[in-house]
Amino acid sequence: MANEQIVRGWVVRASGGWYEVDAALDGKPHGLRLNCQARGILKKGRREVSQPVVVGDEVEVRTLATHGVNARGERVQEGSILRVLPRRSELGRARYGKTRQITVANLDQVIIIMAVREPDLNTHRLDRFLVLAEANDLDAVICFNKIDLINKSTFKREIAPIQKLYASLGYQCLATSDETEQGIDALRALMTGKISAFAGSSGVGKSSLACAVQPGLHLWIGDVMEIGKGRHTTTEVTLHPLDGGGYLVDTPGIKTVMLLEEHEVNLAECFPEFHPYLGQCRFNNCIHHEEPGCAVREAMQAGKITESRYQSYLRIRDEFKLRPARYSP
Ligand code: GDP
Numbered sequence: 001m002a003n004e005q006i007v008r009g010w011v012v013r014a015s016g017g018w019y020e021v022d023a024a025l026d027g028k029p030h031g032l033r034l035n036c037q038a039r040g041i042l043k044k045g046r047r048e049v050s051q052p053v054v055v056g057d058e059v060e061v062r063t064l065a066t067h068g069v070n071a072r073g074e075r076v077q078e079g080s081i082l083r084v085l086p087r088r089s090e091l092g093r094a095r096y097g098k099t100r101q102i103t104v105a106n107l108d109q110v111i112i113i114m115a116v117r118e119p120d121l122n123t124h125r126l127d128r129f130l131v132l133a134e135a136n137d138l139d140a141v142i143c144f145n146k147i148d149l150i151n152k153s154t155f156k157r158e159i160a161p162i163q164k165l166y167a168s169l170g171y172q173c174l175a176t177s178d179e180t181e182q183g184i185d186a187l188r189a190l191m192t193g194k195i196s197a198f199a200g201s202s203g204v205g206k207s208s209l210a211c212a213v214q215p216g217l218h219l220w221i222g223d224v225m226e227i228g229k230g231r232h233t234t235t236e237v238t239l240h241p242l243d244g245g246g247y248l249v250d251t252p253g254i255k256t257v258m259l260l261e262e263h264e265v266n267l268a269e270c271f272p273e274f275h276p277y278l279g280q281c282r283f284n285n286c287i288h289h290e291e292p293g294c295a296v297r298e299a300m301q302a303g304k305i306t307e308s309r310y311q312s313y314l315r316i317r318d319e320f321k322l323r324p325a326r327y328s329p
């Protein structure tokens, strides 16, 4: 290729003023890696934006004739970021008394991994992840994983009704197994062309699924060790390219990056099935607990809102009130 040209790509890693940009080359996704600086942008008055370029940003880059070494010690061509395209979303972490620090831009969806066994499925935990996704305005997909550990009739009796409930709330649901490869193609198809992040407790199979979707991809372990060089690798966010296009976000625990602050988030609004009843309660500051004339509680009693979901709402409210720090880093 010509040494200097303008290309579009995605910032997949950022460190010390350098941005690693992944761009398509000759119609092939991820054909070109560039080590970029963003001096031009900083000069052009984007300085007032606290983080003009972050991982996940789509950027326009002028490729340069020079080469440098990226964070992994690989020799890559250099470039200069000319422009950052408008962000579709921003995911950040709260910094106490400071502005929000954006961790990743343009995330399209969070894929919540829940094992059906080892550990047993816990819908309250699922509801907490869903609330975090809703609070950040992100699409959520639910992946019921390790389904090889239960037989068909157990699945029908135990998991299918849960799947039906969450599908009725508008969440896309999948059943997967790394052992039998069931659902892996469907999961991969759902991630193609998008920026996704996995969320879920430890041990549910996130790393195994990542590797099944994209052979050779080793989340966390391999990567963190490679970056090294004395940086705070635990907060480093990386986008891993997917062969068919799109990226998987690698972050040590997406939970800590998601933000839930009372003054910003109305918890009841994070439950889609509550929406028709919000504003219908007798008191306009109703917290939908024991107030008389609460439309949400009445809807639950009438069977229009599932009790487990209503209980999750109350529990999250409680946990949140008692330990607000739990949801911030
Ligand atoms: P992570 O902590 O969420 O990344 O979970 P891992 O991917 O490390 O998996 C935790 C454990 O569950 C490992 O022992 C895996 O071998 C096992 N595991 C992962 N996926 C499956 C699956 O689909 N079926 C079964 N039976 N075991 C699985």
Ligand code: ZN
Pocket: 281, 286, 287, 288, 289, 291, 293, 294, 295, 296, 297
């Ligand atoms: Zn109410």
